[in-house]
Amino acid sequence: xxxTKASVSITSPGRNFVTLKIETDEGIYGLGDGTLNGRExxxxxxxxxxxxxxxxxxxxxxxxDIWQYLYRGAYWRRGPVSMSAIAAVDVALWDxxxxxxxxxxxxxxxxxxxxGVLVYAHANxxxxxxxxxxxxRHIDLGYLAVRAQSGIPxxxxxxxVPKGGQPYEPAxxxxxxxSLWSTEKYLRHVPKLFAxxxxxxxxxxxxxxxxxxxxxxxxxxxxxxxLEPYRLFWLEDPTPAxxxxxxxxIRQHTTTxxxxxxxxNSIWDAQDLIRSQWIDYIRMSIVHAGGLTHMKKVADxxxxxxxxxxxxxxxxxxxxxxxxxxxxxxxxxxxxxxxHMPHTTETDAVFPHHYxxxxxxxxxxxxxxxxxxxxxxxxxxxPYQRAxxxxxxxxxxxxxxW
Ligand code: KDG
Ligand code: MG
Numbered sequence: 001x002x003x004t005k006a007s008v009s010i011t012s013p014g015r016n017f018v019t020l021k022i023e024t025d026e027g028i029y030g031l032g033d034g035t036l037n038g039r040e041x042x043x044x045x046x047x048x049x050x051x052x053x054x055x056x057x058x059x060x061x062x063x064x065d066i067w068q069y070l071y072r073g074a075y076w077r078r079g080p081v082s083m084s085a086i087a088a089v090d091v092a093l094w095d096x097x098x099x100x101x102x103x104x105x106x107x108x109x110x111x112x113x114x115x116g117v118l119v120y121a122h123a124n125x126x127x128x129x130x131x132x133x134x135x136x137r138h139i140d141l142g143y144l145a146v147r148a149q150s151g152i153p154x155x156x157x158x159x160x161v162p163k164g165g166q167p168y169e170p171a172x173x174x175x176x177x178x179s180l181w182s183t184e185k186y187l188r189h190v191p192k193l194f195a196x197x198x199x200x201x202x203x204x205x206x207x208x209x210x211x212x213x214x215x216x217x218x219x220x221x222x223x224x225x226x227l228e229p230y231r232l233f234w235l236e237d238p239t240p241a242x243x244x245x246x247x248x249x250i251r252q253h254t255t256t257x258x259x260x261x262x263x264x265n266s267i268w269d270a271q272d273l274i275r276s277q278w279i280d281y282i283r284m285s286i287v288h289a290g291g292l293t294h295m296k297k298v299a300d301x302x303x304x305x306x307x308x309x310x311x312x313x314x315x316x317x318x319x320x321x322x323x324x325x326x327x328x329x330x331x332x333x334x335x336x337x338x339x340h341m342p343h344t345t346e347t348d349a350v351f352p353h354h355y356x357x358x359x360x361x362x363x364x365x366x367x368x369x370x371x372x373x374x375x376x377x378x379x380x381x382x383p384y385q386r387a388x389x390x391x392x393x394x395x396x397x398x399x400x401x402w
Contacts, residue, residue, distance in 0.1 A: 214392075
């Protein structure tokens with residue numbers, strides 16, 4: 001089998017998605033996601049101008065060699081744009097391989113390690129009472145694990161809490177919006193949210209929280225300690241992780257489990273975190289970390305150090321990535337949990353898929369390949385729209401982490 005064509009499409013059924021379609025001389029095609037929120041056209045150009053011409057004529061079964069060709073062959077390594085482009089190719093090739101062998105991708109990754117993939121939902125509210133209601137709503141929908149975020153008194157907006165009852169979507173049209181942040185107000189508020197939540201939910205429900213990289217290590221250590229009585233499943237992105245040693249300090253002070261990695265692109269971003277056992281869950285996504293080929297290596301390395309997976313799965317990762325993450329989650333032994341933010345009905349219509357949710361678990365389905373398709377005619381009705389993630393500043397105007 002030979003690759004005959006590789007083409008990129010960008011569609012915006014509510015938000016932007018970059019999709020790579022790789023076609024072969026045997027009529028089988030595969031899909032890969034290359035969406036990088038707020039920087040979509042950079043990946044699209046990288047794929048179209050620099051990657052697609054090198055794929056023509058290659059054997060799509062050679063996933064390892066093609067991965068190395070694109071990674072080592074570029075000379076320039078890592079980075080979100082190139083690793084998302086490599087992921088788009090890699091996932092499309094696994095899709096082709098599954099279709100050609102008439103088997104779901106999970107069978108190519110080791111087969112089923114479990115019956116279903118535990119997922120967590122996003123619940124939020126403008127204040128604690130509204131957040132409590134939204135957590136209860138998600139439990140009623142069948143979720144066994146729920147991430148909770150709430151508005152903070154004295155701050156007009158914060159990460160994870162939508163305005164006006166809309167589903168949460170951080171990228172907005174126009175130039176980046178700016179919001180104001182106070183760590184002090186946040187640290188006073190979050191323990192109150194989880195005290196009430198644990199009381200309302202009982203012991204069984206898994207509760208999670210995302211700090212979204214906004215604390216220093218010592219602040220994160222204090223929050224982890226304050227949250228210990230409420231037994232979180234994880235505290236996510238407590239601090240930025242360019243300096244992996246940040247997590248040593250947090251770890252020394254708290255038994256609250258720690259998760260990080262949604263902005264990582266390669267195992268090298270997490271090497272010390274994993275080897276030193278400073279984290280419990282590695283959250284890299286299939287799309288931003290080089291695809292299934294690289295993520296399988298990340299999972300195998302993490303398994304040596306008791307670190308489990310918890311792949312990023314926000315709505316800015318397309319249904320192609322959701323499908324890939326579910327095949328991966330069904331197969332890898334040290335799977336922990338998978339994030340699940342349902343896409344809009346428009347997005348689901350553009351990407352018909354076989355994955356499903358039942359009783360707190362998702363399943364990728366048993367269709368050959370990934371089990372997800374692209375309705376190209378429908379996709380063409382939603383042209384690209386420039387959108388940016390917001391910018392965050394402290395109350396005194398200092399630019400801060402969003
Ligand atoms: O594009 C950025 C989002 O994917 C990110 O803000 C979502 O933190 C996030 C999460 O945990 O889903
Ligand atoms: Mg996050």
